[in-house]
Amino acid sequence: MTFKLATTAMVLLATAGTAHAEKIKFEYWYGLTGDLGAVVAETCNRFNASQDLYEAVCVGQDGYDKAVQNTIAAFRAGKHPTLLQSFDAGTADLMLSGEFYPVTQLMADTGVAVDWADYFPGIANYYSSTSGEFFSMPWNSSTPVYYFNKDHFAKAGITEAPITWEGMEEAFKALKASGQACGLAYAPSSWIDLEQFSMAHNVPVASNNNGYDGLDTELLFNTTLHVRYMEDVQRWLGEGYAMLRTQAAGKTARDSFVEGECSVFFSSIADHNTIHKLTPAFGWDVQIIPTYEGVERKNTVVGGASLWVLSGKTDDEYLAAANYLAFLATKEEQQFLLENSGYIPVTKSTYDALLAEGFYAKEPFINRDIAMKSLTWSEPTPLTRGIRLGGMIQIRAEWQAEVEAALAGQKTMQEALDTAVARGNDQLKRFAQTYAGKSFP
Amino acid sequence: MMRRAYFKFSWIAAALLAPQLLIIFVFFYWPSAQALYWAFTLEQPWGGGNTWVGFDNFRKVLSDPYYWGSVRVSVIYALATTVLAMTMALVLAVFVDRQLAGYKAYRVAIIWPYAVAAPAVGLAFQFVFNPGAGIFSYINTIAPGWWDLSKYPWQAVTAIVVAGAWKQVAYSFVFFLAALQSIPRSLTEAAAMDGARPLRRMVDLQLPLLTPTFFFLLVINITDSFTDSFGIVDTLTGGGPFRATDLMVYKIYTDGFRGFDYSGAAAQSIILMLLVMALTFVQFRYVERRVHYT
Numbered sequence: 001m002t003f004k005l006a007t008t009a010m011v012l013l014a015t016a017g018t019a020h021a022e023k024i025k026f027e028y029w030y031g032l033t034g035d036l037g038a039v040v041a042e043t044c045n046r047f048n049a050s051q052d053l054y055e056a057v058c059v060g061q062d063g064y065d066k067a068v069q070n071t072i073a074a075f076r077a078g079k080h081p082t083l084l085q086s087f088d089a090g091t092a093d094l095m096l097s098g099e100f101y102p103v104t105q106l107m108a109d110t111g112v113a114v115d116w117a118d119y120f121p122g123i124a125n126y127y128s129s130t131s132g133e134f135f136s137m138p139w140n141s142s143t144p145v146y147y148f149n150k151d152h153f154a155k156a157g158i159t160e161a162p163i164t165w166e167g168m169e170e171a172f173k174a175l176k177a178s179g180q181a182c183g184l185a186y187a188p189s190s191w192i193d194l195e196q197f198s199m200a201h202n203v204p205v206a207s208n209n210n211g212y213d214g215l216d217t218e219l220l221f222n223t224t225l226h227v228r229y230m231e232d233v234q235r236w237l238g239e240g241y242a243m244l245r246t247q248a249a250g251k252t253a254r255d256s257f258v259e260g261e262c263s264v265f266f267s268s269i270a271d272h273n274t275i276h277k278l279t280p281a282f283g284w285d286v287q288i289i290p291t292y293e294g295v296e297r298k299n300t301v302v303g304g305a306s307l308w309v310l311s312g313k314t315d316d317e318y319l320a321a322a323n324y325l326a327f328l329a330t331k332e333e334q335q336f337l338l339e340n341s342g343y344i345p346v347t348k349s350t351y352d353a354l355l356a357e358g359f360y361a362k363e364p365f366i367n368r369d370i371a372m373k374s375l376t377w378s379e380p381t382p383l384t385r386g387i388r389l390g391g392m393i394q395i396r397a398e399w400q401a402e403v404e405a406a407l408a409g410q411k412t413m414q415e416a417l418d419t420a421v422a423r424g425n426d427q428l429k430r431f432a433q434t435y436a437g438k439s440f441p
Numbered sequence: 442m443m444r445r446a447y448f449k450f451s452w453i454a455a456a457l458l459a460p461q462l463l464i465i466f467v468f469f470y471w472p473s474a475q476a477l478y479w480a481f482t483l484e485q486p487w488g489g490g491n492t493w494v495g496f497d498n499f500r501k502v503l504s505d506p507y508y509w510g511s512v513r514v515s516v517i518y519a520l521a522t523t524v525l526a527m528t529m530a531l532v533l534a535v536f537v538d539r540q541l542a543g544y545k546a547y548r549v550a551i552i553w554p555y556a557v558a559a560p561a562v563g564l565a566f567q568f569v570f571n572p573g574a575g576i577f578s579y580i581n582t583i584a585p586g587w588w589d590l591s592k593y594p595w596q597a598v599t600a601i602v603v604a605g606a607w608k609q610v611a612y613s614f615v616f617f618l619a620a621l622q623s624i625p626r627s628l629t630e631a632a633a634m635d636g637a638r639p640l641r642r643m644v645d646l647q648l649p650l651l652t653p654t655f656f657f658l659l660v661i662n663i664t665d666s667f668t669d670s671f672g673i674v675d676t677l678t679g680g681g682p683f684r685a686t687d688l689m690v691y692k693i694y695t696d697g698f699r700g701f702d703y704s705g706a707a708a709q710s711i712i713l714m715l716l717v718m719a720l721t722f723v724q725f726r727y728v729e730r731r732v733h734y735t
Contacts (some may be wrong), residue, residue, distance in 0.1 A: 065698075065699050069698050069699075072486050072487060072701075075487060075488065076487075076488050082659055093485075093486050093487065093701050094487070094488075096485075097485060097486070097487030097489050098489065099487050099489070109672060152726075169555075189622060213660075224618055244591065247679075248590050248591035248679065248681060248682065249571045249572060249573070249589060249590070249591035249592070249595075250571045250572040250574060250575075250578070250589075250590075250591075251574075302584025323458075391700065391701075391702070392703065393700045393701070394696070394700040397695070397700070401680075401681065401683050401684050402683070404591075404681060404682055404683050405683035408683065409594055409684065409685065427499070428484070429500075430705075432704070433483055433486055433492065433494070434483040434484070434491075434492070434704075435485065435489075
């Protein structure tokens with residue numbers, strides 16, 4: 001620690017020439033809102049209170065997509081922040097723009113130490129180049145799980161929460177036989193149903209190893225196990241094991257779970273804390289997302305967001321930002337984040353320390369580490385490193401609209417997925433054309 | 442007779458005009474020119490450069506069946522909200538003009554909705570139309586599953602039309618009321634003495650005298666429903682179910698701002714602009730000449 005401070009002081013003197021009486025400020029724009037936004041603001045306060053050289057000026061942008069939109073507009077005007085919290089879907093454009101400062105490089109240049117090897121591979125791979133250089137700093141990370149009503153399961157005679165889809169279907173049948181009208185509260189989610197499903201089953205979403213190996217990528221999800229899964233979902237809805245629960249249909253999946261209407265729903269582990277706060281009047285637990293029998297299960301990948309350092313700032317601002325990022329990587333700050341949200345630790349040392357302290361054995365954190373189990377189930381394969389596609393937001397939207405049409409009986413699931421793929425491929429071609437001659441770093 | 446001021450020294454005129462021209466240039470022509478340029482290129486969102494692609498963006502948009510679906514629903518939305526809003530506004534304005542009981546309270550209450558922002562209107566109507574908990578959920582207690590915005594496109598379209606019309610009523614109401622009150626009382630009183638009942642006076646006297654206002658509101662309402670509806674769609678239906686309420690302006694918003702497809706959105710903006718211009722032209726060319734009395 002003293003060494004770190006000494007280094008920063010030296011760099012500070014070298015870059016600034018004279019000692020500053022005032023703190024060096026840098027701007028940080030973040031997307032999280034509500035309770036989670038308050039946690040972000042609090043980490044800034046904790047940082048600012050912790051030392052007297054730097055000051056983080058943190059500005060909430062009302063949602064991930066707005067944070068990215070606003071930053072692009074500000075960037076074009078040369079008034080962008082030093083640090084941006086960006087979600088996965090905005091990544092491809094940011095990467096190809098080249099207008100970011102890879103965090104590994106930033107830390108090396110500023111002499112601030114971060115132990116990169118300490119990050120979980122399932123998290124690190126998502127945010128780094130093939131050579132292992134981190135582009136952005138993993139911070140608020142999550143992965144999907146399913147939440148189930150223990151009371152309903154007990155009543156239906158289900159002793160163990162299934163981890164295969166075949167077992168899940170048996171569970172649905174048992175639930176229905178026990179008089180439970182709604183087994184699964186289903187809301188189509190490309191992140192869970194398409195992306196994480198494909199990771200866990202080690203099947204591709206797109207060619208070029210899910211886009212990592214080039215821009216001439218084509219979507220493949222209409223040819224994989226994903227089709228069988230979506231057809232199963234459609235059948236479950238038809239046979240009354242599952243019910244569509246979306247905001248537009250009047251009630252979200254989470255609400256109908258918390259009210260005890262439906263027994264199961266799929267969501268991010270980040271919901272764990274919220275469900276505790278909503279205190280449903282029954283026992284509940286979480287389990288990893290199922291896979292089909294006969295498939296060798298692989299790791300899932302992270303969702304959430306990471307912190308990007310943007311180009312065009314002064315050395316002072318970079319130094320301040322580097323210190324802030326190192327601060328967030330500490331065990332205390334990771335613990336602060338996950339105690340106040342449903343997110344997971346991003347480094348092995350923090351996770352091990354928490355396990356040793358018995359953190360995951362006590363309420364309200366019991367079994368929340370099921371997400372870690374899912375993330376670290378296997379070493380990432382070329383298909384489970386993550387997904388790197390341009391126009392990801394539109395590809396997700398195409399998937400969503402087509403699946404909704406199929407579920408409403410307007411077309412078959414295969415037709416829907418074929419259309420989503422064809423339209424998604426147009427997006428990918430367009431993206432490749434926009435960034436002609438460039439490739440992912 | 443019109444009076445005109447003449448400036449002997451034209452540089453004074455230029456100096457006086459300059460700020461206005463500058464503002465118009467910076468806030469109208471510059472962005473429009475940029476949109477036009479983007480529509481013919483592929484623009485990188487972070488500003489790393491662009492490639493000239495000619496009419497490709499337009500070709501892509503116009504050959505997309507879903508885009509035509511979006512055009513169709515935009516036209517339906519524009520016509521339906523305009524008819525609904527103007528009819529309701531006229532009826533309400535007539536009530537107030539005839540000084541029925543409590544008309545002063547009406548007058549204030551009806552102007553309020555115009556001050557409500559579109560996304561807030563969408564949110565409010567989300568509660569009204571919610572199939573599980575809203576007022577419309579009572580339908581579902583009689584016929585289970587019949588009202589479901591996430592399943593039936595026509596219901597979702599109805600919902601945004603009603604919400605959009607509700608927002609527009611106030612604006613039209615103010616103009617209709619002003620126009621009604623500017624009709625000399627002596628005219629209506631004379632008609633009444635001749636034995637014309639209220640409906641007859643309305644049809645033969647007031648409506649013809651209202652036509653200029655009617656025309657003005659038609660132009661404003663149609664233009665507005667093409668360009669100012671995305672807040673309602675965003676909060677009420679999100680463009681769904683399966684793109685049924687994906688209005689042109691909402692598609693521009695989602696493609697451009699959410700999807701970072703600046704060029705595709707720019708091309709769509711230009712198509713939308715041309716469409717609104719064409720509609721306005723038609724209205725002025727063929728409707729306006731029938732509404733003024735000289």
